Amino acid sequence: MTQASAPIDLSQLRRSCRACGLLELCLPAGIDQAELERLDSSVRDKRTLESGGMLFRQGDPFHALYVVRSGTLKTVVQDADGAQQVLGFHLPGEIVGVDALAHDAHQSSAEVLERSSICELPYSRLEELTAQIPGLQRQLLRIVSREMVAEQSHVVTMGRQQAQERLAIFLRSLSERYGRLARDTTHLILPMSRYDIANYLGVVVETVSRLFTRMEDLGVLRVSRKVIHILRPDLLGEMCGAGGARERAGRAS
Amino acid sequence: MTQASAPIDLSQLRRSCRACGLLELCLPAGIDQAELERLDSSVRDKRTLESGGMLFRQGDPFHALYVVRSGTLKTVVQDADGAQQVLGFHLPGEIVGVDALAHDAHQSSAEVLERSSICELPYSRLEELTAQIPGLQRQLLRIVSREMVAEQSHVVTMGRQQAQERLAIFLRSLSERYGRLARDTTHLILPMSRYDIANYLGVVVETVSRLFTRMEDLGVLRVSRKVIHILRPDLLGEMCGAGGARERAGRAS
DNA sequence: CCGCGGAACTGATCCAGATCAATTGGCCGC
DNA sequence: GCGGCCAATTGATCTGGATCAGTTCCGCGG
Known part of the structure; x- marks a missing residue:
């Protein structure tokens, strides 16, 4: 270098x-x-x-x-x-x-x-x-x-992850990237619509909506329209990796 | 340039x-x-x-x-x-x-x-x-x-295409790329296993296998292990675009 | 030639997530 | 405040493709 x-x-x-x-x-x-x-x-x-x-x-x-x-x-x-x-x-x-x-x-x-x-x-x-x-x-x-x-x-993400993992990965990525701009990485403001998020992740809006609700129920985060408050970054992290979820799609070779 | x-x-x-x-x-x-x-x-x-x-x-x-x-x-x-x-x-x-x-x-x-x-x-x-x-x-x-x-x-491909479209797109892409190496683009030799193909496309082997069979039944191609003979490149092309198949995943914005 | 082993194929069942169909909640203009 | 509008949510049902469980095909060594 x-x-x-x-x-x-x-x-x-x-x-x-x-x-x-x-x-x-x-x-x-x-x-x-x-x-x-x-x-x-x-x-x-x-x-x-x-x-x-x-x-x-x-x-x-x-x-x-x-x-x-x-x-x-x-x-x-x-x-x-x-x-x-x-x-x-x-x-x-x-x-x-x-x-x-x-x-x-x-x-x-x-x-x-x-x-x-x-x-x-x-x-x-x-x-x-x-x-x-x-x-x-x-x-x-x-x-x-x-x-x-x-x-x-x-x-x-698209090839190997379940819908919930995709959303978790997306949120974590956003959180990390906002971290360069703001010190608080637990409050995310989502400027994009649910349709955009769903499309980006390769799922439908309804699925995104349900997943937000589920995550809220699990106490991982709090949702209010465009604002996401991440309550448990640790849990969110776990949801990214294959946390006990069984594998999709075939092993290679 | x-x-x-x-x-x-x-x-x-x-x-x-x-x-x-x-x-x-x-x-x-x-x-x-x-x-x-x-x-x-x-x-x-x-x-x-x-x-x-x-x-x-x-x-x-x-x-x-x-x-x-x-x-x-x-x-x-x-x-x-x-x-x-x-x-x-x-x-x-x-x-x-x-x-x-x-x-x-x-x-x-x-x-x-x-x-x-x-x-x-x-x-x-x-x-x-x-x-x-x-x-x-x-x-x-x-x-x-x-x-x-x-x-x-x-x-x-992963985000918006059905399994069959994915395979068709994959085969067409291979055919085009082999075209730079050989004049005959209708005979493909697949050096990779079905597992590799499936994994690449984000589906399981069984699905790839069934799709090959289906395509053969439709008269699009002929399969024998590692060799694919494309009989109807036109049909293969149709199978790439959303040929009448209804859309997956949400519209954006 | 037979028996073995791994890849490929097929069939039966299951389920995550798509689709269809309302319902709710904000926001804006009147 | 009220009505219209659109994003978001929720519920009921359907289905493509995953999973599970064999079976077939082919190459290879003995």
């Missing part, structure tokens, strides 16, 4: 990260202060989208990556018939749009779930920067690889 | 690609003849593994990417309990190991399904090369992005 030679003021840096998540993403690339500022100034192209707005649509030509500054997005693919599958939710600090790198066109659509502020990183600009900052190129590769691993986890 | 200024002898190139799939992967990067030869000479580190052998295991430190020259691999993740999920199968010309880029350790294991010849591309070497060949870096990014999109399709 390359490491910046110049010492970096981390706390000040994180403040600017809060302002534009790309920096957060590039931090491990070993970029020094001056380069960071150059970077920062090149991505000031922010915009605000209202709930329901589309950041990009499946098929749109690729010209930029995006970082969520505030708010939440979902990415969705539309298959042959009209049906759609939610691929993921994107919280502040997370990157969106890497699906377009391979084919020069977006393979999914990104929809805004609540008023959101987005940083746009034109890819041409990014290419200029990577020519100058070798660490950035590598970091970009890491980011895409991380996205791929995230999709793989999603596959594992 | 960038195009090599020097004209390239494509057919000769593909022959060398046959010798080492990396070239195939790098072709679109716009690399000229001399650079390709340099590249080729730096990846002559081939090795042969027997069926059942492991190319790498989950948790292994990352030091190289791999290209399948001949044979087939599967990649697999092991979750908390012993259960495993097959993430994918890798045919000649395909790249393996990009899951390790993000975390400097492999997130999955790669197992050889039949005697296979593998090209090892040490990442340190690759970094040297990318410093000299800007197009290669970009191509690498594209490859990882493409892998991510492939995982996303897998998610869609």
